[in-house]
Amino acid sequence: xxxxxxxxxxxxxxxxxxxxxxxxxxxSAIYNLQWFRQDPGKGLTSLLLIQSSQREQTSGRLxxxxxxxxxxxxxYIAASQPGDSATYLCAxxxxxxxxxxxxxxxxxxx
Amino acid sequence: NAGVTQTPKFRILKIxxxxxxxxxxxxxxxxxxxxxxxxxxxxxxxxxSVGAGITDKGEVPNGYNVSRxxxxxxxxxxxxxxxxxxxxxxxxxxxxxxxxxADTQYFGPxxxxxxx
Numbered sequence: 672x673x674x675x676x677x678x679x680x681x682x683x684x685x686x687x688x689x690x691x692x693x694x695x696x697x698x699s700a701i702y703n704l705q706w707f708r709q710d711p712g713k714g715l716t717s718l719l720l721i722q723s724s725q726r727e728q729t730s731g732r733l734x735x736x737x738x739x740x741x742x743x744x745x746x747y748i749a750a751s752q753p754g755d756s757a758t759y760l761c762a763x764x765x766x767x768x769x770x771x772x773x774x775x776x777x778x779x780x781x
Numbered sequence: 782n783a784g785v786t787q788t789p790k791f792r793i794l795k796i797x798x799x800x801x802x803x804x805x806x807x808x809x810x811x812x813x814x815x816x817x818x819x820x821x822x823x824x825x826x827x828x829x830s831v832g833a834g835i836t837d838k839g840e841v842p843n844g845y846n847v848s849r850x851x852x853x854x855x856x857x858x859x860x861x862x863x864x865x866x867x868x869x870x871x872x873x874x875x876x877x878x879x880x881x882x883a884d885t886q887y888f889g890p891x892x893x894x895x896x897x
Contacts, residue, residue: 702884705885707888713890714889714890714891715824715888716888717886717887717888720884762823762886764884767826767839768814768829769824769826769886770826771816771823771824771825773821773822773823774823
């Protein structure tokens with residue numbers, strides 16, 4: 672059974688810092704891994720999707736990497752801004768639909 | 782193009798009551814999903830559907846039922862509501878091509894349900 676873990680559970684950084692959010696998964700037989708953003712009281716917005724054959728994906732200040740052999744993915748946020756404050760969730764798709772981690776709650780302090 | 786819409790946004794039920802959460806998508810996606818999210822937790826899959834007429838259980842299906850008569854709609858039925866079903870419910874859809882393919886999931890805004 673796939674299990675997805677995100678560390679840390681919460682993170683607070685000053686504005687302008689570069690930061691890394693971590694995601695690990697137990698079953699490396701995945702089709703893809705997605706990173707989502709969730710604002711308080713809102714639904715989820717897909718940020719990046721990495722196919723199992725890819726190593727990374729980039730969108731603006733965001734870069735996500737995938738290492739299937741070690742069961743890890745990272746989300747790198749460059750030059751963080753207060754508007755980046757949200758909960759970030761990763762989710763892995765394999766033989767079963769998305770399995771989510773519990774998320775990392777990010778606060779960027781101005 | 783509205784994406785994924787859910788109704789209602791909020792609902793309070795008494796124990797034992799029943800209700801249907803509505804979900805509609807206008808992207809012609811084959812795959813649709815229902816998740817629940819409890820405070821401080823990730824999302825857990827309740828049911829999913831790979832196309833009209835086909836549904837399958839997820840991780841936490843007990844106490845729920847679904848149907849998929851059209852590509853657009855995927856309602857979730859709660860029978861005999863219990864306090865343990867107090868949660869935020871999200872519907873999502875995706876288009877999966879053959880093989881691995883693109884599988885970005887698009888989420889609705891959620892339904893906040895309280896059972897008292």
